[in-house]
Amino acid sequence: MKSVRVFAPATVANMGCGFDVMGMTLDGVGDVLCVTVDEGDDLQIENLTDIELPSDIDKNVVTPAIRAMMEAFGESRSVKVVFEKKIAPGSGIGSSAASSAAAVYALNEALGRPFSDERLVEFAMEGEKLISGGTPHADNVGPSILGGVVLLRGYHPLDIVRLPVPDNFCCSVAHPAIMVSTRMAREVLPTEIPLRMAVEQWGNVAGLVAGLALGDVHLVGRAMRDVVVEPHRKQFIPQFDELRRKVTEVGALAFNISGAGPSVFSLSADMETAEKVGEVMRQHFAELGVESDIYVSKVSNQGARVVE
Secondary structure, three states, X not given: OEEEEEEEEEXXXXXXXXXXXXXXXXXXXXXXXXXXXXXXXXXXXXXXXXXXXXXXXXXXXXXXXXXXXXXXXXXXXXXXXXXXXXXXXXXXXXXXXXXXXXXXXXXXXXXXXXXXXXXXXXXXXXXXXXXXXXXXOOOOHHHHHHOOEEEEEEEOOEEEEEEOOOOOOEEEEEEEOOOOOHHHHHHOOOOXXXXXXHHHHHHHHHHHHHHXXXXXXXXXXXXXXXXXXXXXXXXXXXXXXXXXXXXXXXXXXXXXXXXXXXXXXXXXXXXXXXXXXHHHHHHHHHHOOOOEEEEEXXXXXXXXXXXX
């Protein structure tokens, strides 16, 4: 029998224009799971957190991720997963991804590291497939496992590129106490977009990657604009456009929806500005009678990792 305890960080998916193909890692917030492997052939899940999780094991995101990994491993084992710390579901900072990432990372350690980190991303995507209604994506699980900023160059086959993170890449995230499910946020999206809109979005994605490669946080800020997804999803966030105006006035370089929402994030060139932006976000939601959690940090280069 072997037990491994792992922390997997929260993430910001899409990064504005990079829908389903880009994501970045936050610092200091995430899931903590303990995975125990023993002789046998079963899966158990225990929840020690205050967050309500599905009572049906087949509806928990870690289940398909673990089963895919054990099938690839090719040998039977008894696996027990204990949730010790959990990001609230529907937060928009990769709740399901952090669980899947932590589970497969811990299981890989317990089995003696038979799989690469890139392969772990593929297994964790099975959890995202469950939560999003059949669409596997890696813009949360990728950075949660690998750390830093991740580009999904392609999905068939999975081609992951870890991009450099500028030293002055400071992020402010607000998680308001409202619920937006990933499935609901995907259902409002268009199935087709005009060519002119696609061209604008391609330019933004290229600018975002170029800004990261050059270490130019101001170019990153100019490129972090979403003309495809944001117009449809901002309806779920109270006075979204007004909040963008407020954070821009205090120096934010960009402002977007984090993943499916309702969390929003902002990019700043220094921590002092990022702190101001975080306070503006908090006040904005408080004035609307909505509580919010605020996270302010540099983008982390550390992904999932074993903890004591």
